[in-house]
Amino acid sequence: MIMRSILALILTVTALHAEALYTNDFQKAKLDSVPDDLMVIEGQFAVKEKDGNKFLELPGAPLDSFSFLFGPKESTNVAVQARIFATSKGRRFTVFDVGLGGLGGYKLRVAPAKKQIELYRGDTLKTSAPLQWTTGKWMILKLQVQATEPAKFTISGKVWQEGAEEPKEASITFTDTEPPPRERASAGAMPYSGDPVLFDDLIVSRIATK
Numbered sequence: 001m002i003m004r005s006i007l008a009l010i011l012t013v014t015a016l017h018a019e020a021l022y023t024n025d026f027q028k029a030k031l032d033s034v035p036d037d038l039m040v041i042e043g044q045f046a047v048k049e050k051d052g053n054k055f056l057e058l059p060g061a062p063l064d065s066f067s068f069l070f071g072p073k074e075s076t077n078v079a080v081q082a083r084i085f086a087t088s089k090g091r092r093f094t095v096f097d098v099g100l101g102g103l104g105g106y107k108l109r110v111a112p113a114k115k116q117i118e119l120y121r122g123d124t125l126k127t128s129a130p131l132q133w134t135t136g137k138w139m140i141l142k143l144q145v146q147a148t149e150p151a152k153f154t155i156s157g158k159v160w161q162e163g164a165e166e167p168k169e170a171s172i173t174f175t176d177t178e179p180p181p182r183e184r185a186s187a188g189a190m191p192y193s194g195d196p197v198l199f200d201d202l203i204v205s206r207i208a209t210k
Contacts, residue, residue, distance in 0.1 A: 019206040021078070022071035022185075026054040026200060039069040039184070041103065048198075055085075055200040060191045067103075067188025071204035075101060075182040076153060079144035079207050082187050083162060085198035088112060088135040094197055095190045098141045102183025108143040108157035108172070113192075117159050119174050129172040131159060138162035138200075144207055145180050152177055 022037075029035045029047040031054070038045075038056075043066025048057040058066055071080070078100060086094040097109035097120075107120040112133045119126045133139070142158045156170035185204050189197040 020203060021074065021206060022202070022204040024070065024202040026056060029054055034068075037070060041067045041069065041186075041188075043067065043188075053200070055198045058189055058191060058197040058199070060194040060196050063190070063192060063194075065188065065190050067099075067186050069102065069184040069186050070202055071185040073182050073184055074204070075180045076145050076147045077207050077209050079142060079203075079205050080185040080187075081140065081142040081201070081203040081205075083138050083140050083200045084110075084187070084189070085136075085138045085200075086110075086112075086189065086191075087193050087195045089193040089195065092192045092194065093135075094193045094195070096141075096197055097186075097188055098143050099186035099188075100143055100145050100183075101181040102186065105181045105183055105186075106143060106145060106155050107186070108141055108159070110139065110141065110159060117157065117172050119155060119157060119172050121176070126155075126174045126176075127172060131171070134161065138198075140166070142166070146207060147209065148175075151179075153180060155180075 032046050044059050080098050080100050082098045084096045086096050093112040095111050097107045099107035104122045109118045116128045117131045118128045146154050148154045153176045156173045158167050158171045191197050
């Protein structure tokens with residue numbers, strides 16, 4: 001509980017510093033339900049609790065791609081962050097992601113079987129980078145879209161394990177000339193391991209422009 005309180009404080013301070021547009025740690029959410037401010041696209045998501053901490057859980061079955069939307073409709077100079085817990089089982093590795101711009105927007109995806117993080121726009125893979133991932137650990141994913149020049153957008157992502165410091169440099173970047181969709185943030189997973197996937201500490205924030 002002490003670690004949870006410290007983490008919540010850090011995330012709150014970070015969100016306030018970056019002008020939080022939306023936050024949700026599920027602590028006030030009703031168990032076995034989905035908060036009204038989330039829009040489930042597909043999947044039997046529900047709030048669960050363990051060791052005094054509440055989170056949003058996606059069951060380990062059936063096996064498919066599941067996601068939900070949250071936060072305001074934004075397109076540029078915005079970031080999304082979430083803590084996600086997933087596992088592997090044998091050679092089966094769960095895939096999970098956060099996104100900006102709705103279903104047709106950008107997604108920062110952790111693909112443990114490939115030992116990679118991947119950046120998608122819609123269903124199109126734009127770029128990838130190496131990643132060392134440990135099963136059964138909370139990971140923090142952060143994705144941002146920033147207008148760096150007229151008609152040019154920089155999409156960057158970071159992934160790090162809970163308890164470690166946030167990397168100063170982006171883990172993956174991509175430059176796009178097509179304006180991003182103005183839609184809500186997203187998070188989701190494909191539970192290939194057969195175990196539940198947990199989501200917590202959702203944050204959508206405004207980022208400073210250069």
